[in-house]
Amino acid sequence: QKKQQSISSFFAPK
Amino acid sequence: MLEARLEQAELLKKVVDAIKDLVQDCNFDCNDSGVALQAMDNSHVALVSMMLKSEAFSPFRCDRNIALGINLSSLTKVLRCAQNNDILTVKAEDAPDVVNLMFESSDSDRLSEYDIKLMDIDQEHLGIPETEYAATVTMPSPEFQRICRDLSALSESVSIECTKEGVKFACNGDIGSGAVTLRSHSDVENPDQNIKIDLTEPVALTFSLKYLSNFCKASGLAKSVNICLSNEVPLLVEYGLAANSYLRFYLAPKIGD
Numbered sequence: 001q002k003k004q005q006s007i008s009s010f011f012a013p014k
Numbered sequence: 015m016l017e018a019r020l021e022q023a024e025l026l027k028k029v030v031d032a033i034k035d036l037v038q039d040c041n042f043d044c045n046d047s048g049v050a051l052q053a054m055d056n057s058h059v060a061l062v063s064m065m066l067k068s069e070a071f072s073p074f075r076c077d078r079n080i081a082l083g084i085n086l087s088s089l090t091k092v093l094r095c096a097q098n099n100d101i102l103t104v105k106a107e108d109a110p111d112v113v114n115l116m117f118e119s120s121d122s123d124r125l126s127e128y129d130i131k132l133m134d135i136d137q138e139h140l141g142i143p144e145t146e147y148a149a150t151v152t153m154p155s156p157e158f159q160r161i162c163r164d165l166s167a168l169s170e171s172v173s174i175e176c177t178k179e180g181v182k183f184a185c186n187g188d189i190g191s192g193a194v195t196l197r198s199h200s201d202v203e204n205p206d207q208n209i210k211i212d213l214t215e216p217v218a219l220t221f222s223l224k225y226l227s228n229f230c231k232a233s234g235l236a237k238s239v240n241i242c243l244s245n246e247v248p249l250l251v252e253y254g255l256a257a258n259s260y261l262r263f264y265l266a267p268k269i270g271d
Binding site: 002005014 | 060141265271
């Protein structure tokens with residue numbers, strides 16, 4: 001089962 | 015103060031329609047380069063990034079940075095009061111409590127004015143790195159919408175695989191499996207139907223069809239859509255708008271076994 005990643009784990013807060 | 019006039023209210027109506035099911039409250043960040051919006055969905059899986067450049071408006075005036083915190087369902091209610099062909103003017107003071115929307119009929123003397131109360135939205139901005147994607151697929155936006163809809167009937171997820179052979183959208187569900195493969199295609203008579211695949215290396219990633227179908231609500235904004243992929247990074251689905259403006263959706267992949 002593939003796990004849904006979170007967008008914030010790829011794009012850091014500015 | 016902000017004063018921005020759009021020739022056709024249709025553009026903003028369609029943009030808000032395309033994103034309102036994904037994000038609820040968001041800041042429209044206005045400065046002299048235009049109006050921008052960046053917002054994550056509640057579950058932090060997808061990110062919407064919109065840019066309406068100042069050239070998309072005529073005239074456009076914004077003396078200082080203004081963040082207009084707007085509830086999109088409120089904005090939808092007001093935008094429904096505008097006809098597609100109405101001229102739309104958005105106005106706000108420098109430290110505004112409300113945003114004013116004015117709709118003018120181009121062929122009658124009707125003038126409608128609405129104020130929407132603004133919200134204080136504390137939204138964190140994410141830095142989106144400049145990415146050279148391994149694969150960029152340009153295809154007709156209705157075609158992408160149809161594929162997402164068709165595969166949604168079978169499965170929650172789709173794998174998108176780009177190779178030099180083409181791009182393959184495949185899914186596997188309880189009732190069975192399905193796949194749609196597209197190859198590069200150039201139609202001189204009908205350039206809207208062109209399919210272009212720019213590939214520097216093969217890519218295979220899995221995404222939620224629920225989100226992709228949601229992004230496809232923007233299909234009415236552009237005849238073609240760019241789908242940009244690199245292994246292990248979020249997918250970019252981009253609808254180009256007039257005057258270098260855009261509506262972009264980023265979607266985090268599903269990873270692992």
